[in-house]
Amino acid sequence: MRGIEENRSHRIKWHGRILTIQPRTRVWRYLTDNRTHYHIGYNLLINGASDERKTAFWVAVSEKQQQKYGFQIGDTIAGSGWTKKYPEREFADYYRAGSMKILAPGHDLNLTTAPYTGLLPDLQTYEERGARMLSKSLWQGKCLTCFWAAMANVEIQWDFDRDIKKYRFETYCYGPKSCRHYKMGRARTVPYKNRSSVSDDGYLDELCTEGRDWND
16 A cells, blocks of 8 residues: 555646745654654645646745745745655645745745744744644634644554554644634544543643743
8 A cells, every 4th residue: 555655656846925834743642641743844835836736735845945945925936846655644735845946035024923924933943832732723714824833744653562553634833822813622532442532632732831931
């Protein structure tokens, strides 16, 4: 099955205007004992066109690429990428981005109020701040352009002994706890083999963000 999925991956060209930039995050879950976040780059939402003729699509870029080009909301850019190998594991549409260039700058900066769209934090900042669960409807709406919001690739350790995992996507917020838009949304169930699902009802949010106060 894995080989079939790999054969489906192919290189495409794309171009368009950046609508939002968010951290690309991988989350490992095990019951409610552990929720570990790994920050592996950024996801760019592009309104434009690709060889597959999508009008809006997500492109994954590395931290080094973001540092090199300094992409911001409003920039018109172009590049290439590869379609995803494992759709159930990866949220972005295109990976291994290359041949990128900024066709026209168009920065739309907002550093003082939500949604925050200014200069992007580095990945170490996200790591240090920690994240809270975010309502998916807010992520799709008011929070979509905010650089503190994220759609994470989630890996659930379903059977520890046999190292079997399940996959899904979840929305998170790294922003100030005082943000007036913020809502956690529903508690999230975490399944495990031969057990009833347990729920992450926000307790882990407190642990993940215990290093910052209400306004940070």
